[in-house]
Amino acid sequence: MxxxxxxxxxxxxxxxxxxxxxxxxxxxxxxxxxxxxxxxxxxxxxxxxxxxxxxEAVAQHAAALLATTAPPRHLPPHEALAAHLDALAGLIATRPELFTVTAELDLRARRDPSVRAVVDRQEAGWREVLVGLHAALDGDDDPAARAELVIAAVKGVRLVPDLAPTVLGRLVEQTTGATR
Known part of the structure; x- marks a missing residue:
C-alpha cells in the first residue's frame, strides 16, 4: 500500500x-x-x-488470504489443527470467491507447468505445517498421509461451501480425537 x-x-x-x-x-x-x-x-x-x-500474482494473493488461517503456534497441536480447520471453514463461508479462484488454479495446474509450479510453491508451506502438526499428535503414525487427507478434504469441500463446517469439524474429530 x-x-x-x-x-x-x-x-x-x-x-x-x-x-x-x-x-x-x-x-x-x-x-x-x-x-x-x-x-x-x-x-x-x-x-x-x-x-x-x-x-502468478493472483495465486500469491490467494495464498496470502489463505495464510490468515494458519494454525496458531501457541496452541497444542490438536487445538491448533482445530483452529486452522475452523478458520478455513469460516473463510469458505465468507470468501467463496477465494476458493473458486484456488479451484481454477488447481485445474489449470494439471495442464500448465508454470501454474503447477506456482501452486506447488504455495502449497509446500501448508503441507509442511500440517505434517508438523500431525507429527506432534499422539498416535499419528503417518503424518504425511494425514496432512494429505486435510488438504484433500479442504479442496473437496470448497466446491460445496455449505458443508464446510460439518465436514471440516468431522475431520478435526477424526484426526485429533477431539469431540466437537
Missing amino acids: VDGKSTRREQLVAAAFGLVAEVGLEGLRLRRVADAVGIDQSTLHYHVATKAELV
Missing part, C-alpha cells in the same frame, strides 16, 4: 482475482483487467509484463 491506497499493481491483481472468480482462468483477458482498473492495456504491461505473471 502506498499512502493508504492500493498500488496500481495491487489493483490489477485484485481485478484479475475478481475476474478469475467470475469467469475462470480461461476467461481472464488482460484487456478486461485493464478496463476494470481504468487503464489501457499498454499501461497494464508496465505493471505486469505477461498474463502468466498476473496469474
